[in-house]
Amino acid sequence: MLTVYLVEDDPLLARHVLGAFQRASDVRCVGHAARLSQARDELPLFRPDVLLTDLGLPDGDAIDLIREFGCTDVAWRPNILVFSVFGDEVRVLEAIESGADGYFLKGCSDPELLDAVRGAARGESPISPGIARQVLRRLGAAPAHAAAGGARLSPAEQAVLRLVAQGYVTEEVGERLMMTAHTVATHVRAVYGKLQPARTEVLAGSVS
Amino acid sequence: MIAAGHRTAAPASWLQRWLRRLLLLAWAAACLGVAPAHALSIELREAWLREAARPDAPEARVSLPDPWEHTAPSRAGSASYRLQVPDAVAATARPAVFLRRVGNVFRVHLNGHLVREVGREQHPLPNYNQEPVYVALPPSLLRPAGNELVIEVTGEPRREAGLSSVWVGDADALEPMYRRAHDVQVRGAWMIAAASATMGVLGLLVAWRTRQSVYGWFGLANLIWAWRAGALQVNDGRWWAWLLQWAFEFSYSLFIAAIGLFLLEMARRATSGARRFFAGYVWVSLALSLTHAAFNVPVMRTVSLGLTLAVAVGMTLFLASIAWRQRDRGAALLAASVGLCAAVGARDWIVLRLMHDYGAYTWARYVIVVLMVVMAWRLVEDYGRTLRELRDANRHLREAVEAKQRELEQAFEAQRAIERRQAATAERDRILREMHDGLGGRLVGAIALARQLQQHEAPARALVGELRQALDDCLVELRLSLDSMDTEPRCLSEALAELRFRVEPSLRAAGIRLVWNLRDDAADAMLPPTDTQQVLRIMREALTNVIKHAQASVVWLELARREHGLELTVLDNGLVQRAAERPRTAPLPGGKRGLANMRHRAEAIGAHIEIGPHPEGWVVRLTLPAGRCR
DSSP: OEEEEEEOOOHHHHHHHHHHHHHOSSEEEEEEESSHHHHHHHHHHHOOSEEEEOSEETTEEHHHHHHIIIIIOSSSOOEEEEEESSOOHHHHHHHHHHTOOEEEETTOOHHHHHHHHHHHHHTOOOOOHHHHHHHIIIIISOHHHHHHHTOOOOHHHHHHHHHHHTTOOHHHHHHHHTOOHHHHHHHHHHHHHHTOHHHHHHHHHHHO | OOOSSOOOOSOOOHHHHHHHHHHHHHHHHHHTSOSOTTSOEEEEOEEEEEETTOTTSOOEEEESSBOHHHHSSSOOEEEEEEEEEOHHHHTSSSEEEEESOEESEEEEEETTEEEEEESOSOSSOOOOTTSOEEEEOOGGGOOSSOEEEEEEEEEOTTSOOEEOOEEEEEHHHHHHHHHHHHIIIIIHHHHHHHHHHHHHHHHHHHHHHHOOHHHHHHHHHHHHHHHHHHHTTOOOOSTTHHHHHHHHHHHHHHHHHHHHHHHHHHTTOOOHHHHHHHHHHHHHHHHHHHHHHHHOOHHHHHHHHHHHHHHHHHHHHHHHHHHHHHTOHHHHHHHHHHHHHHHHHHHHIIIIIISOOTTOOOOGGGGHHHHHHHHHHHHHHHHHHHHHHHHHHHHHHHHHHHHHHHHHHHHHHHHHHHHHHHHHHHHHHHHHHHIIIIIIHHHHHHHHHHHHHHHHOTTTHHHHHHHHHHHHHHHHHHHHHHHHTOOSOOOHHHHHHHHHHHHHHHHHHTTOEEEEEEOGGGTTOOOOHHHHHHHHHHHHHHHHHIIIIIOOSEEEEEEEEETTEEEEEEEEOSHHHHSTTSOTTTTOHHHHHHHHHHHHHHHHTTOEEEEEEETTEEEEEEEEEGGGOO
């Protein structure tokens, strides 16, 4: 059973999402917080597989929360999906750099939401054209920045991002680059990892 | 030879006579008839000469003034001039003798009695030959008639021994003459020496402080001149007297060279060639004066002075030509003053060196005054120009400060504009955030609610479905608006990608599959931001039409680069394919307005749009001219 924790201050939306989870057989929502403080307290207790969180909350910015649970604790770490109204690429990128694994758009249908959560639990990272464009700009065209973080995009990652930025969805990207959708998702995940200098350091430290 | 009153001495040129008269007139005005007209003064202009070196030779009759240096064969030793005193002198109350010039060591005897002795017979001899001499004759020694005056002169080579004409007569007449001569020859010399020394020191000080060599040359020339004017009165004939004499002769050339360089600097012509010329002149003069000093050839001094005169005349002509060619007032003044100096020098040279007028005095020493005036003029000019430059510099400085101030104000304004822009950007970001968190959130919530309602109440389901569709549209519209506020440049493919990301959920909800095909050659095409926005609106309209009216299952979107520009095609397999004969827009009033909008937008960006049936369905083809994209 997949466990999810929801951080959302809008009661209408929260109700809708919780409803969708209830109807799903393989997903269970273990907790819901409208405030950061509550989420901070409950998350270590519930240890959900996926953290679905809004960015702007009444008592602060969820990016802090992402930073706390996305990078520091190597032993337990939820898959974090940023749950935003629409493509606010700069903020979403900030969230990814802080440790989020993906970005999910509000206002989609229930099946899409559940698919996204399942994908996140499998380690897939949803990506939008806008995010791909920003990442290409940040890592592809700035060797100095990349060198500082020790991360450079591989040619395959660049090709994936370029197609995503042109509007192709995961399956189409796979077709065009002769790879499976899973491989595409793995590349995107790797790219996200390269955006997270702090996490890269932690992982590198744990390996050595 | 007896004459009453003052008479001109030598058969001089008309110029000399004229100048002398002018000078006398000035003196007469100055002295206001000091000399009584009736007083007796007689100029003796001949004498009998006997040389001590040749006691056996008969007395020679010579006319005065007698430049012994030039007339005596040996030019050393002693010679006696015997003169007859007219009887009238014996009858005067205070008989006297006035010698304008005699030298170097001499004794005056009256009727065999020594009445005056100047200097001693020793080597080297003192140099007394530049001062006038006045001797009162003791009446007791005078006989009523046939008085005889013997002037014994001891001379040395190069010391210019000789005797001027001799005046005898009444003291009333001779004393003023003596005073006048003393003023001109002795006091004037000291005054000139003092003035030159002052100007010399001043010039060197100014040169030192201003680092301008023009003042240095002037100072040097003045110091040399001061020494020359003073050296005339050097009566101390010790062992270095010969050295002084030689230095005196040679210093003239140094003075001329210094003055020449001073004048050239004044005229801004002090080239290295000019310096070499004056150096050469000094070397030639040195050679001449050394030859004269070593071998006693007076003509060498004459040649040397003639050379100096030639240089002065040359300078005059050179400066005059500059003044003439450049219409330069300063050069003209310089030429005039140097010309005056050269004329005076020429006069001295002719009278003293060519005519051997032993009684004449040099005038040249006074011409330094002319040069002092030139210098003073130069200093005043410099001072005035410096003041003017200072004033100009001040004005420029003030203007520069004002300009800088204006620049600063502009920079400040620019800074404020940037700050305003930044404030506007911050405000835009705030609005964006509010739209994200406020309106967007509410819309999302409303859609979610509609979805829930759609699932429950059967009668209202269709209505709620329509509401949800409308809300979806609002949301997509809002997202497109937000995208349009993005200030970063995007290429067309990226903008279309955003559109797909926004519209895809609606397409999927309507059961339509979107086949996405952006050709590689068109992937990086760029459009102006406003054009991109219009293209997105057209595409959005086309896709909305597909969702609402086409009843299609697949829609193809293709971006490609063609010969005449970019081509963007939206093709669906909708109603038209299934009912090809029916015009698609006819039963759909809303679609009609939509099509008009699309055409209007395409026109606005100069694009060609084609909307209509296609063998596979319905096509909207937008062609962007190559000129507007890159």
